[in-house]
Amino acid sequence: MTPEQLSLAIRGVLADAVTSGELSAAVPDEVRVERPRSREHGDWSTNLALQLAKGAGIPPRQLAEVLARRLQEVEGVRKVDVAGPGFLNISLDAGAAGELARTIVEAGTAYGENTTLAGHVVNLEFVSANPTGPLHIGHTRWAALGDSLRRLLAASGATVTSEYYVNDAGAQMENFAASVLARARGEAVPENGYPGEYVDGLAKVVLEQRPDLLELPDDEALVVARDLGYQAQLAEIQQVLASFDVHFDVWFSERTLHDGGAVEQAVARLREQGHVFDADGAVWLRTTDFGDDRDRVMVRQDGVPTYFAADAAYYLSKKDRGFPEKVYMLGADHHGYVGRLKAIAACAGDDPSVNIEVLIGQLINLNGAKLSKRAGNMIEMRDLIDWIGSDAVRYSLARYPADSPLNLDGEQLRQRSNDNPVFYVQYAHARISRMSRLAAEDGVRREDGFDPTLLDHETESVLLATLGEFPRVVGQAAELREPHRVARYLEELAGKYHKWYDECRVRPESADEEITDLHRTRLWVNEATRTVLARGLDLLGVSAPEQM
Incomplete structure (x- = not known):
């Protein structure tokens, strides 16, 4: 069971409780589940009851108990505990948790893709x-x-x-x-x-x-x-x-903005919007109406357009080319550009809080x-x-x-050691790849068997839960414009894999040992981890070596 599937299951039991009249609450479009800080609190947690209690007119813990009772009947859910003022801590059975490994392997590079920003059209400069x-x-x-x-x-x-x-x-x-x-x-x-x-x-x-x-x-x-x-x-x-x-x-x-007349056209368009005025022989844009610290000159007294005029023309070009969202990534010496660029957006009739975003490095x-x-x-x-x-x-x-x-x-x-984060993550991928090669030499093949109920070791539940987080991490990193979230996630995943590797054998210990479905199923987990590490590194533009 993926976090998305669990989220849908929770939403489903809430909707059923509302339909039956047991609860009177608004059913949200999405239910957020997160990993608890402590593994003792289960595989996943949600604060849904706390969010809905006021509207439902009952204490959050009472609402949580209704949801917990109904969730307990969902296939794949092993246990549901109500904690504190109304948190739901959910533990999955080994089979439901382990099924994620097959889901990831079958999805391949598509695993991690999400719809967090579906419908957004972005120009990223x-x-x-x-x-x-x-x-x-x-x-x-x-x-x-x-x-x-x-x-x-x-x-x-x-x-x-x-x-x-x-x-x-x-x-x-x-x-x-x-x-x-x-x-x-x-x-x-x-x-x-x-x-x-x-x-x-x-x-x-x-x-x-x-x-x-x-x-x-x-x-x-x-x-x-x-x-x-x-x-x-x-x-x-x-x-x-x-x-x-x-x-x-x-x-x-x-x-091209100057040669094609776009700068002059920008001045004219913004004048039509009512934001351009003439003073002291120059042409100005009244950006102070929209939070800029001073009005900006667009055309100097000598008739020469300023860089600011070109910036305005460039913004309008992006708008005309069909980009509702424009993200500018600028250096530290461009901090003063934030106010003026947002003012240009406002003067152009856009919403500066929606249509433009300026990131300063x-x-x-x-x-x-x-x-x-x-x-x-x-x-x-x-x-x-x-x-x-x-x-x-x-x-x-x-x-x-x-x-x-x-x-x-x-x-x-430059060091090839665990103190170097990129080496640490890449080494985990290489280690996984080597394990796959050695398992193949031993005759362990994924296609010969998969029984997720066998994945009951503590390190397996931890590793699988971490793998389940990947789509959420990708979506959040994109939404918040923070790629570093993916890097830190990969380092955490690599650490969880190494612990699992040390505790759980994928290959038989000797040539005489029988190959079982446990070996085969763990090989699925091994490949699922490799898939996520490779995809995460690719999102950062970093290679995933098979040997190091």
Whole structure:
């Protein structure tokens, strides 16, 4: 019996009690069950009686006793206790609990998928680093968290589009072009330019594609240096992200907003909404009406649109492309953007509490990491991957909340020991895989038998209950935008598996021992655990090795 099935059973007995007139209570759409903190309190627990007692007009414990009596008759339920003011503690019989192993194995990678966010259409924007230099450690954190969140949203029923906003317009691109051209000419990078050996590499690429660059007039040469240098730098960003197993559905160019007139159209649309005004020769958006600390300039006195105007146009683009929910994942230095982006949403006629969500990530420090010689005073993403490995980096960044500053130990992340969380979880998967191979050599085959009533060891009930939690953990992680919940769950699951492995034999102890249904049934449990570990690691973008 899965937690979902138990939830439906509880709802069913409540509905029957209401229909029979024994209770007068509202039947909720969903009944939540949770694992008790102590195994002595059963396999599952619910506080449903406490939730409904006031509306039912009876004490919660009395309501709980009615439900307990009826639940006791449900097939697969071994015992129901009423605890405290009205908690229901439910113990399943071994057969009902053990049936979960077969359910998981037969579901395969689909186990864990849920409908928590069914019907939600989400645009998820993350990383969005300027195409004027390489990705650094801060971008790496958002790449890990953003892509994990994308996977979790999809697994929880949402229709999600991942998007990278390419800031390829404005003064930064002019400075970038001047830097590339200067290095191509063998000159020093101009003031406000981009230093770093990577600019020399971009200059070399531009010269290879346009040998006549140095013969062109300055205006034309700057355009060539900008466009070709930008293309080369963006290609490198895409390649590095791909090596990190991060892929975007949409690469959106800021320049298209300007070239296609979208910025001007955004100003006009917001003016029609009644939120644009003219003052001091500039065009403003009255964002203070919606909680921003000051009104924002959209068009300067010289007629040049601001970055804020492009932000407004970009938001409207997302809205026009059919995304009711827009999630922005921004770095710590963008904290001031929260109010203004929500104000843009309100000015566009949206509900800032529903249609836009801004997540701010905190800074990260990695002890032992070397600054990039190529990029200057930064830790490059490509160097992190080469040094520590994609799996260790992704897992380590995903296992902490985005809003918590991080100080990680690079050498520890490289260690193959149980002190390294990613190794601990991956090792559990490899151990399970090895057990499957050895069991096959012994002639233990799942398809030859399955008797869940035999799974009566304490470690088996604990392990099965933990496996049953996986869909809820995935749905909650997606809903709360917290991938770290999956990582912490996997570590707990790995620990429960190791304890079970130490106590319960899957294989015969000797060649003379008869292979029984207990061995075969435990092999189902072994495979169910492997399935969940592999799926959980995949949701974090981490591999599940079969050998280590």
